[in-house]
Amino acid sequence: xxxxxxxxxxxxxxxxxxxxxxxxxxxxxxxxxxxxxxxxxxxxxxxxxxxxxxxxxxxxxxxxxxxxxxxxxxxxxxxxxxxxxxxxxxxxxxxxxxxxxxxxxxxxxxxxxxxxxxxxxxxxxxxxxxxxxxxxxxxxxxxxxxxxxxxxxxxxxxxxxxxxxxxxxx
Amino acid sequence: xxxxxxxxxxxxxxxxxxxxxxxxxxxxxxxxxxxxxxxxxxxxxxxxxxxxxxxxxxxxxxxxxxxxxxxxxxxxxxxxxxxxxxxxxxxxxxxxxxxxxxxxxxxxxxxxxxxxxxxxxxxxxxxxxxxxxxxxxxxxxxxxxxxxxxxxxxxxxxxxxxxxxxxxxxxxxxxxxxxxxxxxxxxxxxxxx
Numbered sequence: 001x002x003x004x005x006x007x008x009x010x011x012x013x014x015x016x017x018x019x020x021x022x023x024x025x026x027x028x029x030x031x032x033x034x035x036x037x038x039x040x041x042x043x044x045x046x047x048x049x050x051x052x053x054x055x056x057x058x059x060x061x062x063x064x065x066x067x068x069x070x071x072x073x074x075x076x077x078x079x080x081x082x083x084x085x086x087x088x089x090x091x092x093x094x095x096x097x098x099x100x101x102x103x104x105x106x107x108x109x110x111x112x113x114x115x116x117x118x119x120x121x122x123x124x125x126x127x128x129x130x131x132x133x134x135x136x137x138x139x140x141x142x143x144x145x146x147x148x149x150x151x152x153x154x155x156x157x158x159x160x161x162x163x164x165x166x167x168x169x170x
Numbered sequence: 171x172x173x174x175x176x177x178x179x180x181x182x183x184x185x186x187x188x189x190x191x192x193x194x195x196x197x198x199x200x201x202x203x204x205x206x207x208x209x210x211x212x213x214x215x216x217x218x219x220x221x222x223x224x225x226x227x228x229x230x231x232x233x234x235x236x237x238x239x240x241x242x243x244x245x246x247x248x249x250x251x252x253x254x255x256x257x258x259x260x261x262x263x264x265x266x267x268x269x270x271x272x273x274x275x276x277x278x279x280x281x282x283x284x285x286x287x288x289x290x291x292x293x294x295x296x297x298x299x300x301x302x303x304x305x306x307x308x309x310x311x312x313x314x315x316x317x318x319x320x321x322x323x324x325x326x327x328x329x330x331x332x333x334x335x336x337x338x339x340x341x342x343x344x345x346x347x348x349x350x351x352x353x354x355x356x357x358x359x360x361x362x363x
Contacts (some may be wrong), residue, residue: 001356011325013325016216016219017219023237028203031203031244069198
């Protein structure tokens, strides 16, 4: 039997059916007495939908305010993020500039001076600091509002330069 | 498409004297039980038919629920706003009464999930799926919740949204129950497709 045929036959079941016995005497016995369903004007007023409409309106208003607040907060957060990104960029430029002289000196020494002493310990420490520095830069790029990381980054950079100088001087 | 079909099918069958219901309802609201008896005589076939199918062809239960539905209707007549046909209002109220009672019966008669179901009150023919059943027996043999969804959707023409609201289930659950019910129905009918 196809789906269509099954559904057609099911629709065909929708037929009226009389009870096997007359149910009216039993119903009449149960509804004897005054009509309890008749409501007073006050009861009708209480059952009208306006209180529900008012409640629904209030709920909608509250939800609307919450949504507006959320949008406003999201907008503020975006502005804060943009401002923080600008500050981070400026701070990173300052950090980079402050070590520019040291790096030039190290670079010149590498070309003109004696060959650098390659201590594995110092090399490893430098690599670790360099990795940490890169990671801090990536994190700040993702979340510029984490400005407290700038201090860590500056310290890592400073330490790495110190190690480099120490290795050169050894 | 479904909405239109549902709208058509959830309306009671056309009655030439539908307008006469309004006057009878007003008299009944005023306490005229004779007017209410006329409404009962006019609509009992439609109401009882739906309840009988929902109750799995359980005659005694269906008659009890039909009586309950009309008693409830009498009590709630004052709430009828004449915004829809009286037959539609009565039919929805009766279905609600039936579903509530079936749900309450045995704690959770309508709360079956995917459990197998004992065939209830069916003849030997119905208990022999290998022989195939007639359609009404097969519908009656379905688990209560699956049967309710199938009867309301495929027989009475309700939408899944209406069924989910009435049975307090998600629309997806209604669709799943319908799929399950049709599958069980095919198996019990011995269908090969």
